[in-house]
Amino acid sequence: MKLEDMELFVLVAELGSFTKAGDYCDMPKSTVSRRVKELEDSLKVRLLNRTTRALHLTQQGEVFYQRAKTILDDIARIQNEVATEQATASGRITVYAPSLLFHVFARWVTQFRKDFPNISLELLSRDDNAPLADDKRFDLLFQAGTLEDSSLIAKKICDIPGGYYASPDYLAQAGTPETPNDLVNHDILFRELVHGEEPKWQFKDQDSEYIVQLEPSVITDSPQGLLALAKSGAGISRLSDIHAREPLENGELVQLFDGRYKMQVPIYALYPSRRYMPERVRLLLQFLETELPKAVNQLLSR
Structure with a gap:
């Protein structure tokens, strides 16, 4: 049963004529009649008694008409409510x-x-x-x-800008890397965005780009955990400047490479x-x- 056929039947019942319903919907009378007949076939019940002069609802047709009106009114109300919410800032x-x-x-x-x-x-x-x-x-x-x-x-x-950071205690013990390639000799704290992500960092030097493959000492998916590990001296990490700003100011972290290798x-x-x-x-x-x-x-x- 199609909702459009239900709407058409309600219109026929209220206008009392296939012709009038067809004129209202701008469709041929024969199409209106056929679709109402298909609705009756789908329901396996006669909804209208047809004579040469008028149409009359059967008993089952009256019941269906009242229920259909309720359903169509509910749908119209829901459509109005949803459209209102869609168009308003609420x-x-x-x-x-x-x-x-x-x-x-x-x-x-x-x-x-x-x-x-x-x-x-x-x-x-x-x-x-x-x-x-x-x-x-x-x-x-x-x-x-x-x-x-x-x-x-x-x-x-x-x-979001970021860079490479380590604690003063870690650098005092392990030394300070001078170039990105020196990172292979250090403890690396790596944050993975997707489980199983290949641990590597990409660097850009003038017009060239290259990748440093890493063997992390610690892998985490937590930015807060990564920051805490870096501040505790566990190794070198790549952090957003937003996370690193405060510990950088109070001396808990040092930015490596003089800030040369920034990321966005x-x-x-x-x-x-x-x-x-x-x-x-x-x-x-x-x-x-x-x-x-x-x-x-x-x-x-x-």
Whole structure:
């Protein structure tokens, strides 16, 4: 049974005529009659008694008409409610993001909530690039680094700068590497974004790029754990400048290579589809594109 045939039957019942229903829908009388007949066949019941002068609902037709009207009214109400929510700046937005971004998010959440008080935010941490489980609903998903093939739409939001760091105690015991190739003689703390990721770091020197293959002493998927290990003297790590800023200022960490080899980790916003994006999500995405790069720069310049 098709919803469109149910709607057509209700119209025929209310107008009392295949001809009038056909004129209203701009379709031939024969098409209206055929579709109502197909509806009756699918239900295996006669809905209308047909005479040369008029149409009359059968007893079963009257029952079906009343139930169909209720169903169609409910559908119309749901469509109106959903369309209203889609077009208004209200409701909840579920966001998954690396915990690093929560250092940045704090600077814009308050402002965004002031601008759009009817929008609530659900911010959930996610520090790896593994696909979300199918039962995890989200509106925006933030991902750092290289993107894997995905059906999701990706938009670059900003870059997070980073570098190579170690504690003064570690460098006093193991020595300070002068070039990236010297790293093979050091204890390396490696953060993997995907389980089983090949441990390597890429460097750019003038116009050339090269990769240093690593044999890490410690592998972790936790940025907080990586920072704690670096500060404790466990080895050399690659950290975002946001994580390293405070321990660098208070002497817990030293930046290697005189800051020569910097990296820029791109941050992407991923979302299911460009079509039918709710207004609240569109507003948040637009806000982030403008404000997140400024927030990163402000955080690093304090």
